[in-house]
Amino acid sequence: MGFENKRTKFAVLAALFVLAAVLPLFLDNYTLNVLWNAMFYMLLALGLNIIVGYTGLCDLGYAAKFAIGAYTTGILIKTFGWNFWLTLPVSALVSALAACVIGAPTLKLRSDYLAIVTLGFAEIVRISARNLDITGSASGINAIERPYFFGIHLTKISHWYYVFFALVIVFIIISKRIRYSRFGRALAFIREDEDAAQAMGVNTTLFKLYAYIAGAVLGGITGSFYAVKMTSISPGSFDFTQSANILLAVILGGMGKIPGVIVGAAFFAIFPELFRDVPFVGNMRMLFFGLLLIVVMINRPQGLWPEKPVKR
Amino acid sequence: MALMQVSDLTMTFSGITAIENLTFNIEEGSITSLIGPNGAGKTSVFNCMTGFYKATNGNITFQGESLINLKPYKITQKGIIRTFQNVRLFKNLTVLENVISGTHRVTKQSVLGALLKYPAQRREEKEALKIAETCLETVGLSEKKHQLAKNLSYGDQRRTELARALAAKPKLLLLDEPAAGLNREEKNKLAEHIHFFRDKFGITVFLIEHDMDLVMKVSEKVVVVNFGGKIAEGTPEEIQANRLVIEAYLGTDEDEGGL
Amino acid sequence: MFSAWELILQQLVNGLILGSFYALVALGYSMVYGIIKLLNFAHGDIYMTGAFICLSVYGAVSGVLPGWTGIAVSVLAAMAVSGLLGFLAQKFAYRPLLSAPRLSLLITAIGVSLVISNTVMVITKSQPLFFTSGLDNSLGIKFGSITVTYIQIIMLAVSAILMISLTLFINRTMMGKAMRAIALDQDTCALVGINVNKIIGLTFVLGSALAAIAGGMACVYYGNVQYNMGYMIGIKAFTAAVIGGIGSVPGAMLGGILLGLLEALGTQFLGSSWKDVFAFGLLILILILRPNGLLGRSEIERM
Numbered sequence: 001m002g003f004e005n006k007r008t009k010f011a012v013l014a015a016l017f018v019l020a021a022v023l024p025l026f027l028d029n030y031t032l033n034v035l036w037n038a039m040f041y042m043l044l045a046l047g048l049n050i051i052v053g054y055t056g057l058c059d060l061g062y063a064a065k066f067a068i069g070a071y072t073t074g075i076l077i078k079t080f081g082w083n084f085w086l087t088l089p090v091s092a093l094v095s096a097l098a099a100c101v102i103g104a105p106t107l108k109l110r111s112d113y114l115a116i117v118t119l120g121f122a123e124i125v126r127i128s129a130r131n132l133d134i135t136g137s138a139s140g141i142n143a144i145e146r147p148y149f150f151g152i153h154l155t156k157i158s159h160w161y162y163v164f165f166a167l168v169i170v171f172i173i174i175s176k177r178i179r180y181s182r183f184g185r186a187l188a189f190i191r192e193d194e195d196a197a198q199a200m201g202v203n204t205t206l207f208k209l210y211a212y213i214a215g216a217v218l219g220g221i222t223g224s225f226y227a228v229k230m231t232s233i234s235p236g237s238f239d240f241t242q243s244a245n246i247l248l249a250v251i252l253g254g255m256g257k258i259p260g261v262i263v264g265a266a267f268f269a270i271f272p273e274l275f276r277d278v279p280f281v282g283n284m285r286m287l288f289f290g291l292l293l294i295v296v297m298i299n300r301p302q303g304l305w306p307e308k309p310v311k312r
Numbered sequence: 313m314a315l316m317q318v319s320d321l322t323m324t325f326s327g328i329t330a331i332e333n334l335t336f337n338i339e340e341g342s343i344t345s346l347i348g349p350n351g352a353g354k355t356s357v358f359n360c361m362t363g364f365y366k367a368t369n370g371n372i373t374f375q376g377e378s379l380i381n382l383k384p385y386k387i388t389q390k391g392i393i394r395t396f397q398n399v400r401l402f403k404n405l406t407v408l409e410n411v412i413s414g415t416h417r418v419t420k421q422s423v424l425g426a427l428l429k430y431p432a433q434r435r436e437e438k439e440a441l442k443i444a445e446t447c448l449e450t451v452g453l454s455e456k457k458h459q460l461a462k463n464l465s466y467g468d469q470r471r472t473e474l475a476r477a478l479a480a481k482p483k484l485l486l487l488d489e490p491a492a493g494l495n496r497e498e499k500n501k502l503a504e505h506i507h508f509f510r511d512k513f514g515i516t517v518f519l520i521e522h523d524m525d526l527v528m529k530v531s532e533k534v535v536v537v538n539f540g541g542k543i544a545e546g547t548p549e550e551i552q553a554n555r556l557v558i559e560a561y562l563g564t565d566e567d568e569g570g571l
Numbered sequence: 572m573f574s575a576w577e578l579i580l581q582q583l584v585n586g587l588i589l590g591s592f593y594a595l596v597a598l599g600y601s602m603v604y605g606i607i608k609l610l611n612f613a614h615g616d617i618y619m620t621g622a623f624i625c626l627s628v629y630g631a632v633s634g635v636l637p638g639w640t641g642i643a644v645s646v647l648a649a650m651a652v653s654g655l656l657g658f659l660a661q662k663f664a665y666r667p668l669l670s671a672p673r674l675s676l677l678i679t680a681i682g683v684s685l686v687i688s689n690t691v692m693v694i695t696k697s698q699p700l701f702f703t704s705g706l707d708n709s710l711g712i713k714f715g716s717i718t719v720t721y722i723q724i725i726m727l728a729v730s731a732i733l734m735i736s737l738t739l740f741i742n743r744t745m746m747g748k749a750m751r752a753i754a755l756d757q758d759t760c761a762l763v764g765i766n767v768n769k770i771i772g773l774t775f776v777l778g779s780a781l782a783a784i785a786g787g788m789a790c791v792y793y794g795n796v797q798y799n800m801g802y803m804i805g806i807k808a809f810t811a812a813v814i815g816g817i818g819s820v821p822g823a824m825l826g827g828i829l830l831g832l833l834e835a836l837g838t839q840f841l842g843s844s845w846k847d848v849f850a851f852g853l854l855i856l857i858l859i860l861r862p863n864g865l866l867g868r869s870e871i872e873r874m
Binding site: 052056058060102105106109110111112113115116117119120121123124127128130131240244247251283284286287289290291292293294297298301 | 684
């Protein structure tokens, strides 16, 4: 039975892959952009999932992580004329450093304190971006040059569709590898029972910091790609609503379950588009999400994605 | 020299003394029990030994090294593995994953290993899996390894916790009321396991227990505490004949012995 | 022109007013946190609801009852609505999760926050509402070239009276004692016959009513209400509660006033665009250096 299951799973995944790969040939630019946006949310949700879903830490300021990546790339390209691809390691490094600075002293605090610190830090990042000259103040950084990839100038939406599609696959592989490793299991132990994790020899503070850094780096990289795709970034894209949306996608979708997180993110990106032009309902979107959140937390604290069936 | 030495241990919580000048030794390769009426401070002793509480005074050494001020995970890394009074498994993980958590102490790979999956990482993963499978087999839970811990019966959860501790290859195994809530058959099995761990793997065992049958059956030495201090120490036979011990138990309203 | 000292004095008065708003909201945060360890993310929105109800009711009654009488009636109505809202949130959203992991509870609170703020957003069509009290804002006591208005004095007095009453309530009455007891040990309280659910409900009602008063006063003082105004003050009030020591009632008052004053001075010296950075920086620093706050007691780490 296990064998057949695996085969079905592989077949479904392969079919999805082929479908996703050929889609740009049939779709118009608007739809492609919506799909790109969905993949962008998937990346963010996969990154945050390591912090929230895997480790059980509450991060209310994930937007700051991708803001840091986006601004690092934006500034390096605009002000210093760097090549986009070279900004990626720097963006990862800056994100990791920021996560260290904010995480190292606070991760040993009570979990809900961490939530509020991440929120405060995100506000600091956003307000700084709005007021500093190097980040272009309120208008942000504009006309960021789009990169080349093996001679192809990435200007079309279909290009970005494929770039982000590849990124989603890379992020999924990273997530899977982390989950089924000593590192990832330690994170799960921390999430389930921090004292018991300590009792099994897990240096909980250190592993929480690793998770926090890993999530921040993935967020930073996503931010870098976002900056060159959009060609302009401004503080408005990184506010609390953004952080809340990503968090909700992770929690509603799956809390640690990768397919759940993917579906959750897609839902969050596509749902508003469907209701954009419907009067009244469009406005009530967040109201509806709020209600959904309460109901889901009370009835299915593990998220909407179903539990794995027991293997026999 | 004894494997673990507890000397003059004192622990106070905001004015209340839970442990007072407690001194005893755990000999290498022995099975030692700590008993005493409810509220005598047994679990506090345990928590001091494992770093979950900070002792107010006194010293605890393991293989000659002091454990005072070490974090719990550091103490675990030294080979002192504990179980919890109210079973604390990782509820939403499978039995197998729970038991693999024991191997955390004896493995090394971290973030890079996870991402790059180089050979050392793969080897270690296999090794950890093998250890866990063996431990599950030892406690007889192999068939249930893919179930979620929260779906197990209470007795099986206890056994999972034992397997998890065993997977950490303990030098000293601390069991906090391992028989609580078990039926007679499960208790007998537990006594067998404790003996087996010591005889087969040379693990020193220290347990807190209310169940006198179990204590008398497995222990080589028994330490009795009441009101945070030691009132007796000796072989099970000596303890059963000790007047102070009988008074400590009969003198209270609690009905703890032998149920 | 104002002299430097007059400017600072002016900022101190502003800071005191702002600080008393923070303190009143922080009290609700702190009481709820003390009693069920919930970081009630929706508390800022309860404050916003208070402001919104106050504005709406005053719009309806000001024809008959202009000035302070009308404002008093509106604030009372705001207290009633916010108190009820706090109670309902507690009963239907939080109580089922009291034994669940804290993360679930926190996320539910975010859900409640979204529901409240977006309901008001839909009602107000995302537009800010403006409030005209008809009170004369030029009357007051003069200190050199600056004036401390009667409105400001009344607000400070109301805040002071509320805080004193609350302190008395918590220390002297059976209800207050029960609240403190539940914060220490819920199970034992249930054993000795305290109706735990009732007291938790009461805590929410009380905290929400205080926030509503702050909201009502803010509406009179600043003259506008917007659906998302609860977010920022929610975080600020939480900051205040943490500065004072979360769970501590006098701590929340002290923390609120202190944060208000510091922020006013921060505005004076750093400029208004950086004042929030200043407040959040302070929050992070306090959490790192003194996680139990100024008046909070350290928790004994027990398992």
